[in-house]
Amino acid sequence: MNLRAVDLNLLVILDALLDEAHVTRAATRLGLSQPAMSNALERCRILFADPLLERSKEGMRLSPKAQLLRPLLKNNLAQIQQLVLPEQPDLTVLKQQVKLGMSDAVASLICSSLYQRVAEQAPGLDLLILPWHGSEQTLDALRQGDLDLAVSVFTDLSPSFTSVELMQQQYLVVMCKDHPAAIHFDLQQWLCYPHLMVSGRGQAYSSLDQKLAEQGLKRRVAVVVPSFLLIPDLLRHSELISLLPESSLPANWQQDFVCFTPPLALDPFPLHLASHVRRQHDPAVQLVSQLIRQIVSNQLQSSGA
Structure with a gap:
């Protein structure tokens, strides 16, 4: 395929469509009209020779090919983002969602301080705290791009993930x-x-x-x-x-x-902060990761642990 004939903006649009599995929500996310998003979906279907989103009783669902494309698409978009973003982005103008998965016990320890610090350093960042459903499902969510960061017990991670130990728990x-x-x-x-x-x-x-x-x-x-x-x-x-x-x-x-x-x-068991390697150059995700580590470290110092 001749890449010069491909509108690479379609990949950004397809990423939103596969995340939302809903044309209107994807259009709202990217600031496009619903007809423009529907037209882009049709172009994506032609490009990949696949329906990508299929109708079901529950609404739209990803086709088998779309499920395979989704993590590959996110990996490649992350690499392109790394290529074109400035080395030191201005955090104060970033507008982005950062999705975190953790238990409510962990969330209650860090979220108040985390929001305050994010609001000071990157006021355009929105934090989405999603429920924890076990380490295996959490890793799959990181892999698929449904989560950006997760706090849990992670052992023997593949090279597709990065993790740091936050604390030891008794x-x-x-x-x-x-x-x-x-x-x-x-x-x-x-x-x-x-x-x-x-x-x-x-x-x-x-x-x-x-x-x-x-x-x-x-x-x-x-x-x-x-x-x-x-x-x-x-x-x-x-x-x-x-x-x-x-x-x-x-x-x-x-x-x-x-x-x-x-x-x-x-x-005792360790509690880790993990992300997919595609997020290691995402300034918003890295800022939130850094702040979580600082908050936990400060809490451990104040408690004498």
Whole structure:
């Protein structure tokens, strides 16, 4: 194919169309009229000899070829952006969305400070905080371009991703102050009562259950919730017990709860900040990444960790 005959603006338009899977939303995103976007979609269909967006009962969906094109398109647009952007862009005039994936516990720790600092340094940046659905799904979202940055536990990442360790997390066992197990807490007491678990994927089994099984032990996970914000009320009014990362403890937990070191040896785990390599030269994403690292570092220093 002769590239001189290809309007490269179509690639930017196609990127928006595949992200939104909706002609009107893609047009709004790029500041185009709906007829102009529809016309561009038809030109893209001719260029790639594929429908790209297909009608379904739920609306428009990506064709199989479009699903393959989407990450390739994002990679190539990122390289072109790196080629043409100035080395030191003016952050104050950037207008862009930065999409972040993290648990609500992590978001509650950093988002207020993050917004304040972004507003000061790059007031045109918008932050979209998306829910965490597990590390595997989060990595796929980074790969597809649905996320720019993510905070989670990431191990053995492929060269397609970059990551830095933000902090080490310890586990603590949490229950209400008047819980029967709090009097003489031990392994037997821990396993005698129903457990409360947080899972973005709705799973009632974790690495803890595997560790227990290796010792011929088992717990009952009575409640699984998708959010750490639901933990306090559930614990406060029940005999549920929860194993939580120390950073996700309820605010002022000493008033209503007691915490114990797990009666089973559990290693601390790292929390990482990850992105796809295509984002390593995106000034907006790199600014947000830098600010998150600074915020977490300052919090660790102030807590004496």
